[in-house]
Amino acid sequence: MKNITFSILLLPVALFLTSCASKSSKEHVKVDLWKVYENSFKNAKYVDLTHTVNPQIPVWEGFGPPVFGPAMNAATSKPYSYKDDGFEATRYILSSDQLGTHIDAPAHWAPEYPAIDELPATYAIRPLVVISIADRIGQNPNYHLKVDDILRWEKTNGVIPEGSVVFIRSDWSQTWPSPTLARQRLFPGISLDALKFLHVDRKILMHGHEPLDTDSTPGLDGEYWLMHNGYAQAEAIANLDKVPEKGALVIIGFTKFQGGTGGYARFIAVCPPDWRYGVSSSEVKESPLPKMEKILMWDFNQGMRVRK
Structure with missing residues (x-):
């Protein structure tokens, strides 16, 4: 029943894709994609x-691990900081794509x-x-x-x-x-x-x-x-x-x-909206995003920012 219900909700998506793909069709099916979102995607999980x-993820030994670090001010060679600059950024050395x-x-x-x-x-x-x-x-x-x-x-x-x-x-x-x-x-x-x-x-x-x-x-x-x-x-x-x-x-x-x-x-x-895993847009705070319980700080032992 779950899949049948969700399939019905996604029918406008199927119609839209079919109309776009059919070059021989003389009359295009008009689909309001905002309504598709409202009816099908908004409450989906x-x-x-x-x-x-x-830096700790498994990586093929031929590439080696990525390295994270604070982004540096090119003029002063000092890392940007919330205290001195009002923002921070991150420098990544990525061993591979x-x-x-x-x-x-x-x-x-x-x-x-x-x-x-x-x-x-x-x-x-x-x-x-x-x-x-x-x-x-x-x-x-x-x-x-x-x-x-x-x-x-x-x-x-x-x-x-x-x-x-x-x-x-x-x-x-x-x-x-x-x-x-x-x-x-x-x-x-x-x-x-x-x-x-x-x-x-x-x-x-x-x-x-x-x-x-x-x-x-x-x-x-x-x-x-x-x-x-x-x-x-x-x-x-x-x-x-x-x-x-x-x-x-x-x-x-x-x-x-x-x-x-x-x-x-x-x-x-x-x-589908009644799927037992995942979250819907109505279940999380999206805009504005909520403040976190812990502050994001650089951890030199772990080589990345973590919340402490």
């Missing part, structure tokens, strides 16, 4: 699928394909499919999604929508940000056959997974195929245990570095 980036939750643009492996700043704006919002292999990981930590797993999901939920985003839940991220995650050689992944089925047969926009890599093959066969065929992917996704396997949307935002081979990303799942 929002779940953040993004890890927070800090492949940190935390991020998108791999195809140019990560194949320079003839788009970089992160060349991905189209249409990536912004999509139907979200979540396929779980979490129940397989206990017996085999190196289990990789198979085509049979996808077909089993479709038998229950229907055919995966064309143009959707498919995230693979493995619960691998439950121990994030343990640095040991980056050193694992065996971890849940996606088989090459499954990737080809999703992209070629089901024509999805892209897939995403919780680990830092697509698969554990020596040559990263799945990632190689994706990048060299013009497909982007999402990595280090969080909180997939808190979103429904069907019926939700995903909002996608990412940094736009020119020529970037990856982009730090923010993924937000938009779930």
Whole structure:
């Protein structure tokens, strides 16, 4: 009933997308997107699928960790401070554009394909499919999604929508940000056959997974195929245990570095209003934002600002 109700609420969205996509249509369906927001998005539940980036997150050893520091006044070489300047800013030394939750643009492996700043704006919002292999990981930590797993999901939920985003839940991220995650050689992944089925047969926009890599093959066969065929992917996704396997949307935002081979990303799942996880806009103070109980202060031991 939850998914049926939410599907009805999102009918205007579907009509709008259909009208935009149909070039042969002589009469456009007029949709008031402000009403779509009021009727469908305002009371929806929002779940953040993004890890927070800090100096302690697991990072591939070939890149090394990021470094945070106070932004310095170029003229005085002193850090800006609330006391002396009325504001503070942060200086980041980022070892890679492949940190935390991020998108791999195809140019990560194949320079003839788009970089992160060349991905189209249409990536912004999509139907979200979540396929779980979490129940397989206990017996085999190196289990990789198979085509049979996808077909089993479709038998229950229907055919995966064309143009959707498919995230693979493995619960691998439950121990994030343990640095040991980056050193694992065996971890849940996606088989090459499954990737080809999703992209070629089901024509999805892209897939995403919780680990830092697509698969554990020596040559990263799945990632190689994706990048060299013009497909982007999402990595280090969080909180997939808190979103429904069907019926939700995903909002996608990412940094736009020119020529970037990856982009730090923010993924937000938009779930039905009666979903048990997440928050709606009526449940949080948004504008003005509330004062925090503790003050934000620089912690030199942790190498970042924390609330104390």
